[in-house]
Amino acid sequence: MRSWFQFFATILTLSALVSPATGQTMAFQNVSWSPRLLATGSPALFKVEVQGSPSALHGQWMGHEIVFFPDGPHVWYGLAGIDVEAKPGNYKLELAATLPDGKLVHEERAVIVEPAKYKTETLRVPDRFVQPDAETLRRIDSDKQIKKTAFAHEIAEPEWSGKFVAPIDSSVSEGFGTRRTFNGKLASIHRGLDYHAKPGSPVTAANSGQVVLARELFYEGNCVIIDHGQQFMTLYMHLSKLEVSEGERVEKGQQVGLSGATGRATGPHLHLAVRWQGAYLDPAQLLALPLPNLPPAVSSKRGAP
Template sequence: MLAWTAVHSYAVNPKSIPAVSLTPAFVEAGSPELIVVSAPKAKSVSGEWLGHKLEFFQRGPKWFALAGVDVESEPGTSTAKIFAETGSGRLDLSQAIELHPAHYRTGALTVPPKFVEPSPEEQKVIAADADLKAKVFASSASEPLWHGSFRAPVLAEPTDSFGTRRMFNGKLASIHKGMDFRAPMGTVVRASNAGVVVLARPLYYEGNCVIIDHGLGMYTVSMHFSRIDVHEGQRVVAGDKLGLSGATGRVTGPHLHWAVRWEGAYLDPAKLLRLNLNAIR
């Protein structure tokens, strides 16, 4: 359960303390979280949680931050440090938040050997890809570009693959940090929300890949396209065509891998799709 603990740097009237809420209230590893501070008199709201900066934006009397808990986060008590600047001073609204474990399964896959033990030349390509992605993720828009709730990128059945401990050719390779959709070759892939395309090119593991910056550190990553129909720097809105699904990169067959990343933390896409953001205008 959530444990709310408001800590104040000086004495204030409890009735004047702005209200803080998290949705969903039950916080698990991999969970996206909408943090809302109801503070009509606040001039600004800032914060930090799990080593990541909380970027708040204002809509009417409320302040919002779309954040989350990385899939590999350990369970236990964490503290979200939240501060509201008002005309009469600074309020410390820090919250003690209990992180609960999420239970994910282990899966085994067989892929071409080069994706498990790449050659020295292939390792150079992988390293260059890593540098490129680091640059892409280092600079996000300073305002929210998304509007309303996120939507599924394809009309195809999703799997429960997020968080699966993946064994490739008998070796533990990684934790699966995205959602796989059973999208046949050539299925249209669409933008899940508004943003800017910050990467649209082939990568070693990801194959043909499209990354969209939704602002304030929130990105969606779509992989394994057979064809990309957008370009880097292009602004998109929810529903815009990004390309066609395929089987490029490290795959066992045609599908769409769709990931959600916030400030370096990978979040459960299924939980983001269930998060109602339509009231934020």
């Protein structure tokens, strides 16, 4: 079954349209993605090669909108992902290219999402993190609103360029996706990647973007959230010190704070999370994903007020 769809994903498509207004021919030539095998929790870079020069390319997939950006006249990229709790299965990728005269050309591809296996573990944290009192519950609720606002931030163009880089010079202490039990009561999924981090270690931006949150939260502790464009965000938690402000633009590798053990942490470490339109993705897979450098046409729009 899988090979059938892999075959489908790489064959040339037959769809073509000649616009009467411009006389321009438009055809989807190839649709591919990396990593090649997509599973729950994977980031996904879609690459669409077209014949002709559409003015825009949009995709719909798993209930999300994917905005593609051009890298040269005939290659378009869209960065997306699959939530760790998504149901594995066959999801249709619907593409719509807009021709210069406004006409739309459609294309569909079947994309298989495989199940991923994550481990289970049991942890102990102070009881207040498991059974919060009334005041703490109000704090958690107010944090929720603050995060909701940050997550709703919108940047139309991608601000990232090239590969995402590790935010700390250290080793991983806990992988993504582990199903956790806190004090034998509260079950949750580890929606990030933990690094060993001595308190006060420099933490840097995994890619360029805009800081949409930089403050102390109950669970996350001192937290920085960077929007890399199109709601593709990275989150840095449990920091001892914040060194950027909300609204600030940061470059890849720029220091955003120092590591610590603030919030719900069993000890000093850095928790890195990757979020795309509400879906939590495996940071380790994102760091391993080869990504294109942004063409000047896209990066020149940066820095606009």
